[in-house]
Each structure stands twice: as C-alpha cells, then as structure tokens.
Amino acid sequence: WILMVTAQTPTNIAVIKYWGKRDENLILAINDSISVTLDPAHLCTTTTVAVSPSFQQDRMWLNKKEISLDGARYQNCLREIRARANDYEDEKKGIKISKNDWQNLHVHIDSYNNFPTAAGLASSAAGFACLVFSLAKLMNVQEDNGRLSAIARQGSGSACRSLFGGFVKWVMGKEEDGSDSIAVPLVDEKHWDELVIIIAVVSSRQKETSSTSGMRETVVTSALIEHRAKEVVPKRIIQMEEAIKNRDFPTFAQLTCSDSNQFHAVCMDTSPPIFYMNDTSHRQVVLTSGWILSCVVAYTFDAGPNAVLIARNRKAATLMLQRLLFHFPPNSDTDLDSYVIGDKSI
Numbered sequence: 001w002i003l004m005v006t007a008q009t010p011t012n013i014a015v016i017k018y019w020g021k022r023d024e025n026l027i028l029a030i031n032d033s034i035s036v037t038l039d040p041a042h043l044c045t046t047t048t049v050a051v052s053p054s055f056q057q058d059r060m061w062l063n064k065k066e067i068s069l070d071g072a073r074y075q076n077c078l079r080e081i082r083a084r085a086n087d088y089e090d091e092k093k094g095i096k097i098s099k100n101d102w103q104n105l106h107v108h109i110d111s112y113n114n115f116p117t118a119a120g121l122a123s124s125a126a127g128f129a130c131l132v133f134s135l136a137k138l139m140n141v142q143e144d145n146g147r148l149s150a151i152a153r154q155g156s157g158s159a160c161r162s163l164f165g166g167f168v169k170w171v172m173g174k175e176e177d178g179s180d181s182i183a184v185p186l187v188d189e190k191h192w193d194e195l196v197i198i199i200a201v202v203s204s205r206q207k208e209t210s211s212t213s214g215m216r217e218t219v220v221t222s223a224l225i226e227h228r229a230k231e232v233v234p235k236r237i238i239q240m241e242e243a244i245k246n247r248d249f250p251t252f253a254q255l256t257c258s259d260s261n262q263f264h265a266v267c268m269d270t271s272p273p274i275f276y277m278n279d280t281s282h283r284q285v286v287l288t289s290g291w292i293l294s295c296v297v298a299y300t301f302d303a304g305p306n307a308v309l310i311a312r313n314r315k316a317a318t319l320m321l322q323r324l325l326f327h328f329p330p331n332s333d334t335d336l337d338s339y340v341i342g343d344k345s346i
C-alpha cells in the first residue's frame with residue numbers, strides 16, 4: 001500500500017524583517033517580524049508526501065530533481081513531526097499504522113514551486129511550511145498551525161509565517177528551547193484584501209549571499225544590528241500591528257519602506273558589506289518615489305534585487321504597472337525578467 005497527502009503553501013513577504021539569529025540550530029530570531037502571505041495561485045509550493053512499507057529510505061525531489069535530506073534543517077523537521085505522529089487506520093484500504101510505526105516507515109517527498117526558483121524569489125519559506133504541513137497531515141499529527149509553525153521555523157525562519165494567511169507575526173520568544181518562538185496570525189486575508197502586490201523580477205543572476213550566512217555575518221560584525229533589534233523593531237512592530245488593524249496605508253507604507261531601508265543598511269554595515277539591492281533596484285525605488293510620497297505604494301526588498309511593490313488598491317496597482325512596463329519593460333536593457341503579481345491578477 002501507499003498513503004499520500006498533497007498540500008499547497010504560499011510564500012510570504014516580510015514588511016518588518018527578520019534578520020539575525022540568537023540560536024542557529026533551532027533558528028530563533030533576535031527580533032519579531034511581520035509578513036503578508038501571498039495568494040497561493042501565484043507564488044506557492046506544492047508538496048506531495050507519501051509513505052509505504054516498500055520505501056527503503058527517506059527521499060526528496062525538488063522541482064523534479066532529487067535532493068539530499070541529510071541537512072540538519074530537513075532532519076529536524078522530520079524528527080519533530082515523527083515525534084508527534086499518531087495512529088492511523090483506513091479499514092477499506094487495509095492500512096493500519098500505529099504511532100510507533102512512523103519511526104521506521106520512510107517517506108518520499110515531491111515538491112515543486114509554481115514560480116522559477118532561479119528568479120531569486122524566496123522559496124524556502126513556502127517550501128518548509130508546505131513540507132511540515134503535509135508531513136503533519138500524513139502522520140496524523142493533531143497540533144494546531146501555531147505549534148506546526150515552530151517546527152517549520154526549524155527548516156527556515158521565515159517559513160513559520162507561511163502557515164497562516166493574511167498578516168502574520170513571528171514572535172521571537174524568550175525560551176531557550178524555542179517553544180514560544182511561533183507564528184501568530186494578526187488578521188486574515190479578507191481583512192485588507194484591496195492590497196495588490198507586484199514583484200519586479202530582476203534578471204541578473206549574480207551570486208548572492210544567502211540569507212542564512214548573510215545574517216550570521218551581520219550579527220557578528222555590524223554595530224547597527226543591536227540597535228535595530230533592540231530599539232527600532234520593537235517600536236515598529238507595535239506601530240505596524242496598529243496600522244494593519246486600522247488599514248492605515250500611509251503608516252503601513254512608511255514603516256514598510258523604512259524597515260526595508262534599515263535592513264539593507266545593516267547589510268551594508270556588515271563586514272564585508274552585503275549588497276542585495278543593485279542599480280535596477282535603486283532605479284525602481286526612484287521611479288516609485290512619487291507614489292511612495294503620495295502614499296499609494298510601498299516597496300520592500302528581501303535578500304536579493306527584486307522589488308516587491310505593495311499598492312494600496314487595484315487602481316494604484318494598474319497605474320503603477322503601466323508606468324513600470326513603460327519605463328522598465330522586461331528585457332535585457334532594463335535588467336528585468338518579468339513582473340509577478342503576487343496577489344490578484346489585474
């Protein structure tokens with residue numbers, strides 16, 4: 001017999017960034033963060049997990065290529081889910097798995113992203129969230145998404161926030177074992193559904209510093225990071241929660257842009273400095289600055305050159321996209337690959 005579960009998980013974009021760990025193995029952050037989860041139709045991971053007594057070892061395929069599950073991040077997620085597995089029975093199919101059997105049964109995992117992994121769009125967030133969620137369903141784990149987020153966090157920090165839709169806060173927590181470092185939903189996806197997200201995918205593929213090593217270097221070498229984590233972010237989190245609750249776009253946009261700017265400032269304050277934004281990213285900020293001043297658009301950049309633009313509503317998004325396509329048509333001269341609508345199509 002073979003038992004299978006398929007799940008789909010969208011990626012998320014942080015508006016108050018996570019950058020820096022207090023524990024590398026458990027993946028515990030040095031500050032809280034807040035993100036918006038995208039619509040699954042556009043940027044998501046689909047994962048099928050299967051179990052069968054005929055499987056000889058745990059195996060995984062990502063975008064049709066087999067990858068190793070040896071890394072600590074995969075092993076931690078698999079171990080934590082197996083530890084919470086429950087009895088499963090399907091009389092019709094004659095399948096009976098007891099709680100302890102899961103330790104000896106192997107899984108096959110098939111995962112793919114509906115967006116090009118090479119586009120430099122964060123895929124680990126959706127990937128680990130989907131892996132943990134689908135394994136939990138397969139093994140009949142009864143814990144809620146908050147508890148599951150603490151497991152997904154051990155795959156990739158930002159993944160914990162993809163277990164919920166809408167706006168989500170990752171509470172850094174205080175406990176050494178990370179038990180209180182979980183994602184909490186702030187408002188669901190219906191609360192502020194006029195927002196439209198456009199991602200400008202920059203085509204140059206220069207080798208980037210991964211988030212994992214980048215934030216490690218920042219924590220060790222930046223003099224600004226402590227000020228950011230201890231003084232700036234705690235205040236911003238409170239203001240951002242309030243802005244989201246009130247659908248206050250001007251405050252939301254100002255906080256989002258400032259936090260992106262400060263995240264890139266601590267990257268530049270790292271030794272050697274890390275440059276995630278490039279000339280195209282800078283030109284996009286300049287082009288959108290009028291809209292930013294008139295509070296119809298916010299921008300944010302993650303650990304790469306792609307601009308994530310959050311428009312106040314569909315009308316603003318349409319106008320912005322027209323202007324972007326005029327000034328920055330996707331081709332080699334503009335260094336742009338494509339525009340991905342992360343929310344609804346317009």
Ligand code: DP6
Binds near residue numbers: 016122124155158159
């Ligand atoms: C800039 O979650 O990819 O996107 O925990 O080491 O896997 P690891 O890092 P990751 O870092 C994300 C950094 C960010 C900001 C954010 O998503 O909050």
